[in-house]
Amino acid sequence: MEQLSAMDASFLYFETANAPMHIGGLTIYDQSTVEGGVLGFKRILENYETRLHLARSFRQRVVRVPMSLDHPYWIEDPNFDIEFHVRHIALPKPGNWRQLCIQVARLHARALDTSRPLWEFTVIEGLDQVEGLPPGSFGIMSKIHHAAIDGVSGAEIVAAIHDVAPDATPVPPEKPWVPERDPNVLELLSRTYVNNLRQPFKLAGVVASSVPALAKVGIGLTAGKLKTAGPVPRTRFNTAISPHRVFDGRSFPLSEIRAMKSAVDGATVNDVIVTIVGGAMRKYLESKNELPKDSLIAMAPISVRADDKKKAAGNLVSGMMLAIRTDIADPAERLTAVFQSTKSSKELTNAIGAKTLSDYSQFIPSTLSGLAARLYSNLGIANRIKPFFNTVITNVPGPQIPLYMTGARMVTHFGLAPILDGMGIIHPIFSYCGQITVSFTACREMMPDPDFYAECIQSSFEELKAATTGAEVPSVKPAAGPRKKAGIRKQASAVRKKVKPAAQLTA
Incomplete structure (x- = not known):
């Protein structure tokens, strides 16, 4: 039995009916690399079952302390059932990209069952008319609660279910898995009593270590040596959210992103991605006649993991605020x-200490956090106060070598992430095998035309590419309102072609 940190527990406390707090992704696989060319669902299920010992999140569930007097605990679930967590569905005909995005958004909108281990994988077949995919491709939509992992610790899950060769076999467990019994009330309250005695001493230590840094920041801001990201304007994405979601994304060659960053000495891949997102949000809001005069502000999560915590589960993150310069039309100037x-922003974050905010989060009161989150949602407070930021851009570097799942080659991966009241759009970024995907999850009421926003991302990329490398800008640009989307780009080739109907997954 292991207690959740305050930061991990906060994702349970802040979950509401309209805002489930899980992260995940849509991963697409080519089953032609499987022996025989056809992969059955039962084989996928069996393969996952042989790998459960490789990531502790798979069989752990939450046990809450009575009256929420302390943070919950993880226990090894004695009633674990893998068939509850791995599901199997198919798209209706014709099985195109738009249908896939809608289905993924619907799955993502549903909260996880907190009485069970906090994850679900859904195998999606029937991707028959998705342009650019190899014949026989299928998707897996993953959902893992944010209380269990962050972007970096999620790498443990990726490593657990993938191999670097199609015929690899998982490492067997060193010892048999042993479930745990549910702790009784007396045990939980006894632990709570001891923890509460320790808290004041821990808080005193954090305050003592952070006071010099905070004083330095105050002096730096006063003297103008440090600067904040700027005021946060209100947009359509910064009000109370609905329970409905939309999802879409685009894929770009990583080599082209790297070529763009060379236009500005010292710029990074992340700077290019932020510039592309800034351009896309500018185009979208401008088409609605809602573009603010001030730049939109994004929050970018920062990992604060020490080297000895690289494989630890849970969340070890802080964040910094970035102006994504939606106030600048020229893409090169925006970069x-x-x-x-x-x-x-890095200078300000370094002055404060990225770990400082993470340290203070450990003192979130367990009793009041859930109540505060519910009141914030039920009273529509997000509609009345100034937004803290406009969106989140979270970049998770992935492996640059091919990965395989039950012998099927991983073709591409698009991220999914939670949204909140006051922050109705989030942009997960993922790189893999020479490609980088820019995806988004948003409230459907705020963004009824996600395919158009995906076109805005594509157009922003093309314009920045032309401005920094001299490439020609396509003549067709996104118009206001929904547009028919061609689909994701092919990973293995620049040549586009229609694929044949995909082979069905066998039972």
């Missing part, structure tokens, strides 16, 4: 401004 904004 330069984003680079300067990122540089200033």
Whole structure:
């Protein structure tokens, strides 16, 4: 039995009916690399079952302390059932990209069952008319609660279910798995009593270590040596959210992103991605006649993991605020401004200490957090107060070598993430095998036309590419309102072609 940290527990406390707090993704696989060319669902299920020992999140469930007097605990679930967590569905005909995005958004909108281990994988077949995919491709939509993992610790899950060769076999467990019994009330309250005695001493230590840094920041801001990201304007994405979701994304060659960053000395891949997202949000809001005068502000999560915590589960993150320069029309000028904004934000974050906010989060009161989250949602407070930021851009570097799941080659991966009241759109970024995907999850009421926003992302990429490398900008640009989307780009080739109907997964 292991207690959740305050930060991990906060994702349970802040979950509401309209805001389930899980992360995940849509991963697409090519089953032609499987022996025989056909992969059955039972084989997928069996393969996952042989790997449960490789990531502790798979069989752990939450046990709450009575009256929420302390943070919950993880226990090894004695009633674990893998068939509850791995499901199997198919798209209706014709099975195109738009249908896939809608189905993924519906699955993502549903909260996980907190009485069971906090994850679900759904195998999706029937991707018959998705342009650019190899014949026989299928998807797996993953959902894992944010209380269990962050972007970095999620790498443990990726490593657990994938191999670097199609015929690899998982390492067997060193010892048999042993479930745990549910702790009784007396045990939980006894632990709570001891923890509460320790808290004041822990808080005193954190305050003592952070006071010098905070004083330095105050002096730096007063003297103008440090700068904040700027005011946060209100947009359509910064009000109370509905329970409905939309999802979409685009894929780009990582080599082209790297070529773009060379236009600004010192710029990074992340600066280019932020510039592309800034351009896309500018285009989208401009088409609605809702573009604010001030730049939109994004929160970028920062890992604060020490080397000895690289494989630890849970959340070890902080964050910094970035101006994504939606106030600048020229893409090359926007990249330069984003680079300067990122540089200033890093200086401010380093002065405070990225780990400081993470340390203070350990003292979130367990009793009041859930109540505060429910009141914030039920009273529509997000509609009345100034937003803290406009969106989140979270970049998770992935492996640059091919991965395989039950022998099927991983073709591409698009991220999924939670949204909140006051922050109705989030942009997960994932790189894999020479490609980088820019996806988004948003409230359907705020963004009724996700395919159009995906076109805005594509157009922003093309314009920045032309401005930084001299490439030609396509003549067709996104118009206001929904547009028919061609689909994701092919990973293995620049040549586009329609694929044949995909082979069905066998039972």
